[in-house]
Amino acid sequence: xxxxxxxxxxxxxxxxxxxxxxxxxxxxxxxxxxxxxxxxxxxxxxxxxxxxxxxxxxxxxxxxxxxxxxxxxxxxxxxxxxxxxxxxxxxxxxxxxxxxxxxxxxxxxxxxxxxxxxxxxxxxxxxxxxxxxxxxxxxxxxxxxxxxxxxxxxxxxxxxxxxxxxxxxx
Numbered sequence: 464x465x466x467x468x469x470x471x472x473x474x475x476x477x478x479x480x481x482x483x484x485x486x487x488x489x490x491x492x493x494x495x496x497x498x499x500x501x502x503x504x505x506x507x508x509x510x511x512x513x514x515x516x517x518x519x520x521x522x523x524x525x526x527x528x529x530x531x532x533x534x535x536x537x538x539x540x541x542x543x544x545x546x547x548x549x550x551x552x553x554x555x556x557x558x559x560x561x562x563x564x565x566x567x568x569x570x571x572x573x574x575x576x577x578x579x580x581x582x583x584x585x586x587x588x589x590x591x592x593x594x595x596x597x598x599x600x601x602x603x604x605x606x607x608x609x610x611x612x613x614x615x616x617x618x619x620x621x622x623x624x625x626x627x628x629x630x631x632x633x
Contacts (some may be wrong), residue, residue, distance in 0.1 A: 508534040509617035513604060514591055516611070516618035521587045524567055529560045536563065537612070537619035544627035552630055566625045570608050583608060 508531070510516040516535070523531040533556060540559050542552035554562050570583040586607055591597045596606045602613040610622035 506530075506534060507616060510535075511613070511617055513599075513611070513613070513618055517591050520620070521589075524584060524587050532563055533559055535618075535620060537614065537621045540620065541622040542627055542630075543622060543624050545624065550627040550630055552627060562623060562625070563620070566608055566623050570625055572607050 508519070510519060519531070520535050522528070523535060536559050538559065539553040539555050540562065542554055542562055544550055552562075567583050567587065571581055571586070572583075573580050586594070587609075594606055597604060604611040608624040609620060610624075611618055612621045614621075
């Protein structure tokens with residue numbers, strides 16, 4: 464019985480030792496993808512056509528896709544008040560969604576031609592053809608409270624206009 468226990472113990476120790484050596488070889492020679500671990504890199508969306516960007520941005524707002532919204536917004540995002548003396552803010556990645564959604568859900572304007580109030584959310588979901596501020600050939604689009612710019616990384620929201628009186632200036 465002692466020989467059998469010794470033999471089993473030897474086999475177990477040999478197996479464990481080979482397994483550890485295998486892990487060392489795996490860690491040294493294999494990529495993260497080949498062992499099932501994926502290294503997440505910061506994603507980017509590069510949209511060069513404003514019509515396509517508008518659809519993506521509106522779709523992200525409609526589905527509340529915060530990850531996509533972050534990718535469609537320039538960092539830092541400028542937040543400007545309605546009046547010159549209002550605080551100006553520069554918002555980094557962690558706070559961008561808070562301010563974009565605040566502007567989308569609480570902002571809007573009065574369309575005097577149609578005699579109707581339009582929410583920013585409705586505006587962002589509307590067809591560009593119906594928006595008088597849209598300039599098809601421009602690399603800058605200022606549509607109501609939203610300023611978009613064509614950058615080297617495609618179109619991005621660069622500035623939001625909203626009530627900033629309750630926030631500290633940067």
